[in-house]
Amino acid sequence: MAANLSPFMNPAAVATYTHDTPRKVPGLADLHRMTAILLAERAPAAAHILVVGAGGGLELKAMAEAVPGWCFTGVDPSSAMLDIARETVASYTDRTTLLLGTVDQVPRGPFDGAVCLLTLHFLDRSERLHTLREIRGRMKPGRALVIAHHTSPDGNSEAWLARSATFADQTVSNTQKSANSAKAMAERLPLLTPAEEEALLLEAGFIEPKLFYAAFSFRGWVAIAS
Numbered sequence: 001m002a003a004n005l006s007p008f009m010n011p012a013a014v015a016t017y018t019h020d021t022p023r024k025v026p027g028l029a030d031l032h033r034m035t036a037i038l039l040a041e042r043a044p045a046a047a048h049i050l051v052v053g054a055g056g057g058l059e060l061k062a063m064a065e066a067v068p069g070w071c072f073t074g075v076d077p078s079s080a081m082l083d084i085a086r087e088t089v090a091s092y093t094d095r096t097t098l099l100l101g102t103v104d105q106v107p108r109g110p111f112d113g114a115v116c117l118l119t120l121h122f123l124d125r126s127e128r129l130h131t132l133r134e135i136r137g138r139m140k141p142g143r144a145l146v147i148a149h150h151t152s153p154d155g156n157s158e159a160w161l162a163r164s165a166t167f168a169d170q171t172v173s174n175t176q177k178s179a180n181s182a183k184a185m186a187e188r189l190p191l192l193t194p195a196e197e198e199a200l201l202l203e204a205g206f207i208e209p210k211l212f213y214a215a216f217s218f219r220g221w222v223a224i225a226s
């Protein structure tokens with residue numbers, strides 16, 4: 001696992017994940033609702049959805065609540081994050097399978113939709129491409145993939161990451177603290193521009209990538225398995 005992912009392996013470091021994350025990511029609950037809507041456009045009422053980077057379980061819970069007919073396979077390489085997901089989806093255990101690992105450990109499916117939220121920004125280009133290809137290989141053609149994570153919107157990642165850090169701090173004025181945090185994130189996260197993100201989706205075997213979510217440094221796309 002990349003060094004910038006090691007905090008997710010530490011139970012103490014992720015103990016407050018489900019409390020903190022909705023405050024840090026603008027419109028997270030709406031992102032989850034939009035994700036379900038986009039998947040549902042191409043998935044049947046009784047669909048099997050793949051969730052990659054499912055630690056914490058927030059998107060699993062939101063989708064399970066939104067669509068009673070869907071079942072889910074979630075995978076994450078952090079046992080600490082999977083433990084939290086298990087608690088988060090405790091009311092939906094009959095419809096949720098959680099696996100320890102990366103997408104490589106997921107059965108071939110094929111799935112009726114796939115989701116990868118707040119995760120791909122941690123992976124370098126080659127690991128992202130591998131992850132996206134393996135997701136694609138487990139999906140039925142014509143089904144939707146939804147992704148959302150930090151990007152470098154106009155090549156000036158630090159300015160946008162600083163705004164995201166200010167939002168996460170629940171303040172309004174960008175501070176030295178948010179600037180420092182943005183600098184550290186820009187150094188350790190292998191962020192891509194939106195054009196690079198869309199090119200990678202195409203290279204991995206998806207078509208028609210469409211931007212649907214933009215919030216400071218965050219961007220979200222829906223793309224179709226070819």
Ligand SMILES: C[S@@+](CC[C@H](N)C(=O)[O-])C[C@H]1O[C@@H](n2cnc3c(N)ncnc32)[C@H](O)[C@@H]1O
Pocket residue numbers: 005008021052053054055056057058059075076077078081101102103116117118119122123131
């Ligand atoms: C910021 S959390 C996002 C969790 C969840 N998707 C959400 O939106 O709340 C990033 C997650 O990606 C997981 N992760 C790290 N490397 C991964 C990989 N190669 N494949 C899948 N998940 C990975 C981490 O363990 C962590 O749980």
